[in-house]
Amino acid sequence: MSELAAPSIRDWDYPRGTASVLLMHQFAAERGAELPGVPVAELRAPDRQLDARQELAVVRALLSAVGSGDDVALSLGCRYRVTTFGIFGFACISSPTMRDAMVFALRYLDLSFTFCIPHVELSDAGLGLVLDDSRVPADVARFLVLRDLSAIYTVMQDLLPGISLRQLEFTFQGSSYVESYRTAFGTVPFFGAAEHRATFEPDLLNRPLPQANEQTVALCAAQCDALVARRRARSGVPQLVRERLVRLGGADAGMDEIARQLTLSTRTLRRRLTEAGTGYRQLLDEVRQTLAEELLDTGALSVDDVALRLGYAEASSFIYAFKRWTGTTPAAYARRAQGKR
Template sequence: MSILGSASVAALRQYVRAASNQGIDTASLLSQAGLSPDLLLSDEGRVEGERFQTFIHLLCEHTGNPVLGLETGDFVQPGSYSVLGYITMSCATLGEAIARIAPFEKLVGDMGVTQLEDAGDNLRLIWHCAWTDPLVRPHLVDNVFASWIRYARWLADDTGAAPTEVTLQRAAPSPEQTEAYTERWGCEVRFSAPENSLLLAKSLLAVPLRQPDPLLRRTLEAHANSQLATLESDTALTTKVKHSIQQQLLQGITRQDMIAEHLGMTSRTLQRKLSQEGVSYQALLDEVRQAMAEDLLVNTDLAIPDIGERLGYSEPTSFHRKFKAVTGITPGMFRAEAGAGSDQA
């Protein structure tokens, strides 16, 4: 079971604004995704990637809109990109702003990674999506490109500025819906492509932006680098916490206070630092437990009740229920399918 990193609350707000504009009960969808509506009040908060992905999945199912991602791009604001948005606002040219995407996009979230490639008279921006949900991925890519194009036009004060070409890995929607892409973006859009990319004429890189402020940009970049350092530190902390949880489970215990003490901090401080990364102690505990459960089921002959007890479950039924919620099958079925033993659930 993987954790899809985290994302800024600002990125979540864009989707919530788009949904609210259509009269959708976002509070209900947020709750189903395990997210509190109070998160939207935070300017510095982070959202666990898996919960954010679940929210978008629910939104896709609720609307049944095949171009949802394209339309949510209409609701981009400078704040949608966290501090990166304000850095790009203070740049002198569009090229200068684009150069800031890759170094600072982690502040927006871990949804994907941008790669820049020289293409003769053009510059190609390739976006590698890191999220795994097959329903969410095409909408997320659509949102990223739609937001980039709309925001760049706003920065340059040029509503007609257009990329040379956009390629999308997703299959083409209906002809009518395909037309929505070309109308919004003003260029050729190729579907079922080998990569998600946006091609820009290099002449566009020299386009001046509306609010250049070199001093402010340097100040904001210093702040952004500080935030990046915090995120990287927290990632290292997450690794340490998961390792400590694993060591505890091998001894049949799960004590957050003991892990915090081992790491030289209080339980409250540990929880705060994990929250800043968009995860919780319980989420990490669940991840480690699941990985260990699968390993023990496949690679040992331990009875299933003994595995549940070793992993800190007070009752065998609790272990069965949690395991099935994650995998869709019972521990016994998992073991049988893996061909590692004949114990029954």
């Protein structure tokens, strides 16, 4: 047995776009439920990015609002189409063969929304797609295994209509939603298996895709490279903290409140910021300095007004902080900005 290609990530905790969360909001709305979290209008911003734990919080809210049955997970998974994945999906559908599409998907797996890490194995028994849920929180593991695998299978059918499964296996015991499995996968699975596995015919890899275009794939790959680079540069918790502080206008909400908004414990937030080489106070200072310079550049506000807008109780505290950041006072900075006009 050999692995087709190693997935680019080994854990679900990576920054994500908003398409998956938007899809879950729509799925819930169709069932008369409204999910908490980031407002939908903000999620539609083209370059909006989420921490994986934010998406996980939406998953838990969805389960609470509409139910956690296998039928819900499978129905949701079938809503993920190749177009849900943007440029990543467009690259896959433009690949020459299913092999090329799978290799591409594994290479750019952090542009997907999966929580269970897929491995593609080749053997005499066929092509095996195995999902690793070992790091997925236990309370949502079954739901996410079913959502992720049904989403993957739905996308594969978008790439190559008419494909079918040779065998489907899950580690958990039984289900009362047999028809939901048949609808999602075209077959009834075996339960109590050693791993979560979907097995296809071995010749699937070599089948050409009907919308193949190698030039398009090359262009998409370049855009995926750029997207991955941008996400990694802005990645994770530090950028999410910055975004919340900007939304608060630089006011110090406190680390406990920011952690609550990110659905993290304060201890975990502090650890993850430390691992990223920064800290809450440092990020607060960065945001306040940026906002202060923008406000002073306008020339419309006094130093006292800027201090008030940034949440300082006294202008003297702001003046001291600004001088520490820039080496000059706010008044001197404002005069210099005025002189450049």
